[in-house]
Amino acid sequence: MSRRGGGPVTVLNVAEKPSVAKSVAGILSRGTFRTREGRSRYNKIFEFDYAINGQPCRMLMTSVIGHLMELEFADRYRKWHSCDPADLYQAPVMKHVPEDKKDIKKTLEEEARKSDWLVLWLDCDREGENIAFEVVDVCRAVKHNLFIRRAHFSALIDRDIHEAVQNLRDPNQLFAEAVDARQEIDLRIGASFTRFQTMLLRDRFAIDSTGEERSRVISYGPCQFPTLGFIVERYWEIQAHEPEEFWTINCSHQSEEGLATFNWMRGHLFDYASAVILYEMCVEEPTATVMNVPHPRERFKYPPYPLNTIELEKRASRYFRLSSEHTMKVAEELYQAGFISYPRTETDSFSSRTDLRAMVEEQTRHPAWGSYAQRLLEPEGGLWRNPANGGHDDKAHPPIHPTKFSSGESNWSRDHLNVYELVVRHYLACVSQPAVAAETTVEIDIAGERFSASGRAILAKNYLEVYRFESWGGSVIPVYEKGQQFIPTTLTLDAAVTRPPPLLCEADLLSCMDKAGIGTDATMHDHIKKLLDRGYATKDANTRFSPTNLTNIIPVASQDLSLAIRYELWKPNLRALMEHDMNEVSVGRKTKAEVLETCLQQMKACFLDARVKKSKLLEAMTIFFERSNNTDESESQTAGEVVRRCNLCNESDMALRKNRDGNFMVGCMNYPQCRNAVWLPGPTLEASVTTNVCQSCGPGPVYKILFKFRQIGIPPGFDVNHLGCVGGCDDILKQLIDICGTGSRSQARRTPGTAPSNNIQGSNTRQSNVCIHCQQRGHASTNCPSRVPASQNSRPTAxxxxxxxxxxxxxxxxxxxxxxxxxxxxxxxxxxxxxxxxxxxxxxxxxxxxxxxxxxxxxxxxxxxxxxxxxxxxxxxxxxxxxxxxxxxxxxxxxxxxxxxxxxxxxxxxxxxxxxxxxxxxxxxxxxxx
DNA sequence: GCAAGGTC
Structure with a gap:
């Protein structure tokens, strides 16, 4: 670094946020900086003297507030009706400083004019690097010969900061370009799809331009839509679930010492015949023999890793039912007031240089957890344990931890109290020993079947004493000896049915997003909130998400549209691909221009295809609006064309229908009382019932259906037009279903090629529910009137x-x-x-x-x-x-x-x-x- | 009016 003239140089230092500017100034000046106001009331300027590599410097330290600039289309393209949305893939874009950041820009310009050097203290990640270049652009515009350097630091601690300023480097242009590419792609595809979808909806449905609908925007975004996709997929999974009965043998033993509940080591069986045979053998020879009593084993339940943003959001949702968005709002306020550390962090491990005990010391005054904190600090207590390393480090911020003691401030709401308590208790738990228990498992044999029972004695609660949000139950079972025999108190064969998974809760949704790389720790809650605000999803009192009717149509429409051209806009792959390309740019393997060209070309093709097929979207929207306008929200199915008399309930007709996914089926009109249905081949494009009666199928007339298949969806050799019968005689339909599958969601979930059937009606029904004993429908196998309950059977004499x-x-x-x-x-x-x-x-x-x-x-x-x-x-x-x-x-x-x-x-x-x-x-x- | 990313 060359000396510029003889005297001290003036150095403008810029951090990403005011708090970092203050911390860095505090460290470099050892607390002796002077403060003056800038143009923006949030971004002060701190002044002090310092020597960089022996060069005396007059340091000016200020900050921005995140990104200084936004990407926007050129004026001519900014209005929604100013251009064809397809033009947005080539329209010129430019960065500009939005109105609310103009005062920060002014401060930078004024300070840059009087400076010789510019040192960039932005966060050390790709976004930080991009913001650094925004600052450079603003400052260079007023002082073209600025000497520009970048400080690299991983934590706001003395050693790191001093090292960073003595080892200044060049800013990383590649990192910044990767972010430029991401911004441009997000803007172009987001704006084009959003404008197209929204305007299509308005024009087609003549929505009142003054009413509430005026503000309805059918947006598309590469983060919001995959997030919605998680909600919809789970909803579909629940809808497609068909309960299945299973059986399990349960055994208990009550003695003077207490009750032991034994679990069947086979778990459960879905086949009643095998379950009942094994059960009756147990009943026949019910003497239980203790096979194995291992010595009690020591078990540990470990405290959580140090708290990062996503964990804070997930836990606040689970423990207090707070939305992630509200949690972050409350956490931000606690941070601003100095009670907790920076709340937007990926880091879940503490630096070895952190003074962990000082933070515990602060909390010893608290009436609820103070005594625990005190015990943690006593060496003879043995309660202390260095926190585990969760394996994530954003190199910018430590895990979320308390920074100031409080037993509750007068202006705090219940939510402030809860979030602060969570942060403190979580921190205390992290530096505590795990809970310890002794577990015993007893294994018994009844007529060759194995059962086991476990008991747990908690030996030390340790961290669970302070972390009241988690529990670990103890249970006591009687003492048994190997070879001991007893007659069980109860021995039952119990039936149950499989249940669908629950709707996604907020913590689940955050996990899905985290795993798929959708959003960042600082934006995930925004994407979730957007889905609620835009009316795509609703959240119930248990924080579980359901799609709205509107949601149901959009991904479906997008799926149909995109499947044809192999882009799945609502699935997370798109973001993952973009993330991969950004990495390639940031390491120099691809150029920004290359990535932009390829990605935008593909996205434009996708957009144009979507527009060509807009009838699909309109069709889906029609269903939505018809439903929305229908006060009867029940699934009243519109009458379809009758194909035959229902051969299952014999009470109603079966009609040809198209479900909301666009798939065809012939279903009983007595649904849901009768669930008889025949799903038609997946590639069916059109289907209509003819007056042509099948000569081989019955009972009653079975009308043939005229099919038109998608050419691309059927194998060579099959005709796109087909006059077919769903009564069971039609080999062509059977083959097409075997090869291409049907539109049934449950069928679609099967492994490809595993659903062969020789009988279109036989394996293609909604839910057969045939009693396994009498082969009749209408009752579950466990309630078969022809059966005597197994346990009441007369004992065999053999x-x-x-x-x-x-x-x-x-x-x-x-x-x-x-x-x-x-x-x-x-x-x-x-x-x-x-x-x-x-x-x-x-x-x-x-x-x-x-x-x-x-x-x-x-x-x-x-x-x-x-x-x-x-x-x-x-x-x-x-x-x-x-x-x-x-x-x-x-x-x-x-x-x-x-x-x-x-x-x-x-x-x-x-x-x-x-x-x-x-x-x-x-x-x-x-x-x-x- | 549209995206996602920073942050007060």
């Missing part, structure tokens, strides 16, 4: 014929499957293999092995004598088919003598090509096989 000598090994988990004998009324004496491994639900009838007739697993209850077929669930069963057909190459079982065993087929659906654990019908949402 002794247990289990034969543990004969085994096969399961190639799924490698365990020896035990050959056992059923005691149930329907299957008495019949042998089966079951895998004893927890989590492996393998089950196979012995007579299905080496038995190519295959009728053992297909529900042939008409046999009547001896070993009857199992009560298969009938889902895609392949009764009577030879097992020698399709067979997976990995399906090898060996008998106890090492001989290969053939003929095993899936217990769930009877297909010999796979085992039950690979059955396409299995429910994977809860990690279980069936």
């Amino acid at each position: 002794t247990n014929p289990r034969n543990d000598e004969s085994t096969v090994s399961c190639n799924t988990c490698g365990s020896q499957c035990v050959l056992r004998t059923a005691n149930t009324e329907a299957n008495r004496g019949r042998q089966f293999f079951s895998c004893p491994t927890q989590g492996c639900s393998f089950f196979a009838w012995e007579d299905s092995i080496n038995n190519s007739s295959g009728n053992a697993t297909t529900g042939s209850n008409s046999g009547g004598s001896g070993r009857r077929g199992s009560r298969g669930r009938g889902r895609g069963g392949r009764g009577g088919q030879s097992s020698g057909g399709r067979r997976g190459s990995g399906t090898s079982f060996v008998s106890a003598t090492g001989e290969p065993v053939s003929g095993i087929r899936c217990f769930s659906c009877g297909d010999p090509s796979h085992f039950a654990n690979a059955c396409p019908n299995r429910n994977t949402s809860n990690g279980n096989y069936f």
